[in-house]
Amino acid sequence: MIPYIARRLLQGLVVIVLISVITFIVMRLMPGDPAYLLLGEGEIRISAEQIEAIRRRWGLDRPYHEQYLVWGWNLLRGDFGDSLIRTGIPVRQMIFETIPVTAKLNVISLALALAVAIPAGIVAGVRRNSPFDYSTAVGSTLGVALPNFWLGLMLIVLFALYVPRWFGELPLVGRIPPFGLRSWQGYILPVLVLTTEQMAVMTRVMRASTLEVLGQDYVRTAYAKGLPNMTVLVRHAVRNALLPVVTVIGFRVAFILSGTIVVETVFALPGIGRLFTDSVFRLDYQVVQSLVVVLAVLVVAVNLLTDLTYAIIDPRIRIG
Amino acid sequence: MTPSTTDEANASLIAETARRSEWSQSWRRFRANRIAVGGLIVILLLVLLAVFAPLFSPYDPIEDVFRGMRGGSPTAAHPFGFDHLGRDLLSRLIFGTRVALLVGLIATGIAVSIGVVVGAAAGFFGSWADMLISRVIDTLMAFPIIALLVVLAAVLGPSLTTTILVIGVTGWARFARVVRADVMSLKATDFVTAARSVGVRDWRIIWRHLLPNVMGPVIVLATLGIGGIIILESALSFLGLGIRPPDPSWGRTLADGRDSILRYPHISFFPGLMIVITVLAFNFLGDGLRDALDPRERD
Numbered sequence: 001m002i003p004y005i006a007r008r009l010l011q012g013l014v015v016i017v018l019i020s021v022i023t024f025i026v027m028r029l030m031p032g033d034p035a036y037l038l039l040g041e042g043e044i045r046i047s048a049e050q051i052e053a054i055r056r057r058w059g060l061d062r063p064y065h066e067q068y069l070v071w072g073w074n075l076l077r078g079d080f081g082d083s084l085i086r087t088g089i090p091v092r093q094m095i096f097e098t099i100p101v102t103a104k105l106n107v108i109s110l111a112l113a114l115a116v117a118i119p120a121g122i123v124a125g126v127r128r129n130s131p132f133d134y135s136t137a138v139g140s141t142l143g144v145a146l147p148n149f150w151l152g153l154m155l156i157v158l159f160a161l162y163v164p165r166w167f168g169e170l171p172l173v174g175r176i177p178p179f180g181l182r183s184w185q186g187y188i189l190p191v192l193v194l195t196t197e198q199m200a201v202m203t204r205v206m207r208a209s210t211l212e213v214l215g216q217d218y219v220r221t222a223y224a225k226g227l228p229n230m231t232v233l234v235r236h237a238v239r240n241a242l243l244p245v246v247t248v249i250g251f252r253v254a255f256i257l258s259g260t261i262v263v264e265t266v267f268a269l270p271g272i273g274r275l276f277t278d279s280v281f282r283l284d285y286q287v288v289q290s291l292v293v294v295l296a297v298l299v300v301a302v303n304l305l306t307d308l309t310y311a312i313i314d315p316r317i318r319i320g
Numbered sequence: 321m322t323p324s325t326t327d328e329a330n331a332s333l334i335a336e337t338a339r340r341s342e343w344s345q346s347w348r349r350f351r352a353n354r355i356a357v358g359g360l361i362v363i364l365l366l367v368l369l370a371v372f373a374p375l376f377s378p379y380d381p382i383e384d385v386f387r388g389m390r391g392g393s394p395t396a397a398h399p400f401g402f403d404h405l406g407r408d409l410l411s412r413l414i415f416g417t418r419v420a421l422l423v424g425l426i427a428t429g430i431a432v433s434i435g436v437v438v439g440a441a442a443g444f445f446g447s448w449a450d451m452l453i454s455r456v457i458d459t460l461m462a463f464p465i466i467a468l469l470v471v472l473a474a475v476l477g478p479s480l481t482t483t484i485l486v487i488g489v490t491g492w493a494r495f496a497r498v499v500r501a502d503v504m505s506l507k508a509t510d511f512v513t514a515a516r517s518v519g520v521r522d523w524r525i526i527w528r529h530l531l532p533n534v535m536g537p538v539i540v541l542a543t544l545g546i547g548g549i550i551i552l553e554s555a556l557s558f559l560g561l562g563i564r565p566p567d568p569s570w571g572r573t574l575a576d577g578r579d580s581i582l583r584y585p586h587i588s589f590f591p592g593l594m595i596v597i598t599v600l601a602f603n604f605l606g607d608g609l610r611d612a613l614d615p616r617e618r619d
Binding site: 011014015018019022023026027029141142144145146147148149150153154156157160161178254255257258261262265266276277280281288291292295296299300303 | 462
């Protein structure tokens with residue numbers, strides 16, 4: 001077990017270093033000089049000395065490998081530097097302000113998706129080729145094919161335009177705002193969008209693994225010794241069928257974060273995804289490169305965590 | 321149900337199966353799958369639409385601007401209505417098919433080519449090459465792909481070529497992973513040992529003996545991936561980092577409708593519908609190919 005953990009930790013570390021190097025190189029290739037952006041465009045005349053001063057202040061005058069080492073060392077200490085464009089605000093503060101929104105969105109969506117997908121997948125697998133199986137198949141096929149930004153816009157049209165026209169105010173939720181997060185209702189539509197895709201994928205995985213487990217010999221044995229249906233399902237089949245779902249969650253973290261970038265932009269939510277796209281457009285090097293590394297570290301960490309969980313649950317993995 | 325007739329039926333089935341090649345058996349299985357054939361037909365129609373876009377589209381997608389029709393609703397002459405600048409939406413969507421298919425097919429082609437070569441090398445040669453390549457694969461898979469695409473598109477300057485290159489060059493990791501695993505397990509088989517013992521060179525073994533055996537899963541994965549790539553292209557254009565205006569891409573048109581989504585919802589509705597139809601068609605085709613090429617995978 002310990003050699004396995006050590007090996008996986010080392011691999012994760014290599015990946016994180018590679019990511020930071022790639023990000024750093026790519027960011028330096030960006031067009032436009034942030035020194036000019038800092039001083040604002042337009043009428044203001046900028047003297048050569050002013051630009052020089054800014055370069056020195058932000059370390060932009062040093063050779064690239066030094067810039068990387070300074071940045072990397074600071075990252076390790078948890079210091080992400082200051083935003084270049086929104087002067088003076090530490091990147092760490094920006095990340096801490098935006099992360100709760102993104103975390104709430106994705107944790108709620110993932111929990112909802114699992115709460116629906118696991119039972120739906122089990123039932124679809126047990127009652128194979130039943131009408132229920134077919135309808136979940138249609139649902140998950142559609143769920144995977146709907147682009148999240150389009151689904152988001154269509155939900156906005158539906159809930160901000162048609163629902164009030166047809167039904168007036170909805171009970172419990174009242175008026176659902178199309179954009180922003182001024183009230184908790186602002187979470188409803190983005191959560192719906194994020195849930196849809198995860199739900200579709202998880203239902204498929206759960207159905208397939210239920211089917212596979214049901215074909216195993218030990219399940220047949222459990223039936224043969226006369227255990228009731230529910231006992232076999234709950235105690236023998238589902239437990240093992242859940243394993244692939246754990247892997248898929250780990251595997252999908254990168255996709256979930258991609259989704260959040262797009263969805264936060266569609267709904268104008270102040271999360272980490274929108275901070276990211278905003279910073280790209282403003283050429284805010286410091287923020288973009290920190291965010292990419294933070295996101296990638298998150299992915300690597302979750303992957304590692306699911307791998308380890310898996311190794312603990314299933315002893316066969318440790319040997320491989 | 322007499323045993324003799326069953327035996328006879330079995331015998332003739334076995335004889336028949338033996339006569340047919342692997343590919344023709346696959347084709348028969350594919351043809352029997354109506355959903356998959358439907359997907360293929362829709363894709364062929366979309367290809368026709370893309371190739372002959374000027375013939376099918378009633379107006380010019382960029383030049384024909386109708387005065388006073390900004391965001392106009394559908395009419396008989398303009399069944400999909402007008403976009404936010406007063407251009408015919410149907411014509412823009414027809415030309416958008418070109419972008420979607422170009423990006424989907426070429427980017428997939430690039431990703432598959434890189435992935436197959438890299439994956440085969442990693443799986444066949446093992447040792448340090450495998451170590452290095454596996455870490456690169458992990459790294460690519462750990463990037464939230466949209467983040468990577470957004471940064472690269474911003475660096476290179478958004479355009480059709482950038483979009484294709486960026487999606488293709490970042491998307492090879494999953495092909496490499498599959499090819500690597502398959503090549504590793506095939507490497508240990510007798511026919512490879514036999515080829516080696518008569519002195520066949522490494523790359524020839526990979527090219528002639530191993531790759532034909534891993535192409536099935538790669539084709540399936542590629543087909544299933546095209547839909548995802550079309551969505552990626554749209555997402556990138558939607559964020560303003562894909563196809564540049566005034567060129568008609570579905571994602572771009574969708575984004576054009578975003579600012580006036582509550583007044584003119586049709587501008588965003590129709591391009592999204594086109595994306596969904598196209599993605600579904602490729603997914604159906606991919607599922608059908610998987611069932612046909614690899615019957616073991618069928619559930």
